[in-house]
Amino acid sequence: MAQTIGVVGGGAWGTALATVAARAGHEVILWVREPEVAEAINSRHENSLFLPGVILPDSIRASTDPQTLGAADILLLVAPAQHMRGVLTILAPHLKSGAPVVVCAKGIEESTGALMSEVTSEILPSHPLAVLSGPTFAAEVARGQPAAVTLASKYQTVIARITEALGQPTFRPYGSTDVVGAEIGGAVKNVIAIAAGIVDGCELGENARAAVITRGMAEILRFAQSRGAERETMLGLCGLGDMILTCGSPQSRNMSLGRDLGRGRSLADILGERKSVAEGVYTARVLANIARERGIDMPIVQAVAAILHEGQSVQDAIEDLLQRPFRPELQG
Ligand SMILES: NC(=O)c1ccc[n+]([C@@H]2O[C@H](COP(=O)([O-])OP(=O)(O)OC[C@H]3O[C@@H](n4cnc5c(N)ncnc54)[C@H](O)[C@@H]3O)[C@@H](O)[C@H]2O)c1
Numbered sequence: 001m002a003q004t005i006g007v008v009g010g011g012a013w014g015t016a017l018a019t020v021a022a023r024a025g026h027e028v029i030l031w032v033r034e035p036e037v038a039e040a041i042n043s044r045h046e047n048s049l050f051l052p053g054v055i056l057p058d059s060i061r062a063s064t065d066p067q068t069l070g071a072a073d074i075l076l077l078v079a080p081a082q083h084m085r086g087v088l089t090i091l092a093p094h095l096k097s098g099a100p101v102v103v104c105a106k107g108i109e110e111s112t113g114a115l116m117s118e119v120t121s122e123i124l125p126s127h128p129l130a131v132l133s134g135p136t137f138a139a140e141v142a143r144g145q146p147a148a149v150t151l152a153s154k155y156q157t158v159i160a161r162i163t164e165a166l167g168q169p170t171f172r173p174y175g176s177t178d179v180v181g182a183e184i185g186g187a188v189k190n191v192i193a194i195a196a197g198i199v200d201g202c203e204l205g206e207n208a209r210a211a212v213i214t215r216g217m218a219e220i221l222r223f224a225q226s227r228g229a230e231r232e233t234m235l236g237l238c239g240l241g242d243m244i245l246t247c248g249s250p251q252s253r254n255m256s257l258g259r260d261l262g263r264g265r266s267l268a269d270i271l272g273e274r275k276s277v278a279e280g281v282y283t284a285r286v287l288a289n290i291a292r293e294r295g296i297d298m299p300i301v302q303a304v305a306a307i308l309h310e311g312q313s314v315q316d317a318i319e320d321l322l323q324r325p326f327r328p329e330l331q332g
């Protein structure tokens with residue numbers, strides 16, 4: 001059944017998800033922050049700022065006006081994690097009562113340590129919530145290339161409704177009831193992808209990168225356990241799947257940022273030339289603090305945070321990791 005899908009956030013991923021909804025036959029309202037993005041989408045059917053080179057379906061209409069979202073039956077929340085609270089606070093009074101909301105951003109709020117589902121439930125308590133997360137580079141999804149995602153909600157009816165609305169042969173949601181688990185993989189893998197990029201930039205070799213990915217997965221599992229997430233969730237699309245994608249390709253903004261750091265560039269220089277968000281930069285610091293406070297062993301996350309935010313050199317951080325005591329592989 002054709003519905004109206006509202007997409008909050010006109011970056012690359014919001015725009016790609018708008019194409020998914022449009023291909024499924026829905027009317028799509030894309031709420032964007034930048035007037036020039038709205039103008040380009042409505043007049044030329046292209047988001048030339050954040051997703052250049054992809055011609056968008058006519059049924060996507062972009063607007064900067066929060067009131068336009070009042071027509072949406074389902075809302076996809078795709079603002080960057082550090083801006084989600086502010087954006088939802090502005091939009092909340094305009095949304096259709098009880099419309100399901102789907103968290104599609106990947107990150108942890110720096111100022112509170114909250115996951116995006118927690119931020120969303122706080123601001124939109126009467127909207128049933130789902131989380132969509134998995135290995136998905138926006139450009140590939142926007143071009144209609146096949147992808148699969150985890151779609152998690154406490155409510156089977158919400159999973160069924162969103163799956164029916166967005167599911168198609170080239171965009172395959174797999175249902176789950178582990179909401180927190182679905183978020184953790186997507187948020188933490190961005191930090192591990194920066195580490196994998198550093199390994200690449202420093203030319204430490206493929207073996208070292210595989211080691212960082214696997215030991216990074218152990219850190220994800222430890223953090224997930226501390227938050228009551230299910231281990232199996234972390235081995236699914238939103239965990240292992242996204243680690244394989246993001247840590248293995250410089251198409252990832254996080255991985256490529258790490259690679260540039262490994263090649264000796266400064267964080268300020270790298271960020272200064274980008275319009276797009278690398279969520280791992282912000283999640284690294286808050287995650288490292290949470291892990292330290294709760295006694296969760298996350299040495300790779302600590303190393304990335306120290307490089308990004310505490311002025312530790314890449315070489316010293318690598319040396320510290322290599323000098324850690326030997327231990328059993330499966331220890332907690
Ligand atoms: N790009 C992808 O391939 C992809 C895939 C899956 C998930 N995600 C996640 O989606 C989320 C959005 O990323 P993206 O890739 O769509 O963004 P992007 O990097 O393409 O664009 C940046 C976005 O940030 C917004 N922004 C900048 N400053 C802002 C502010 N002060 N307040 C509110 N918004 C502001 C811009 O309007 C724009 O929508 C992130 O959490 C990201 O991890 C991205």
Ligand SMILES: O=P(O)(O)OC[C@H](O)CO
Binds near residue numbers: 137245253254
């Ligand atoms: O480009 P990145 O590093 O933000 O990764 C994009 C998606 O999260 C990959 O699933």
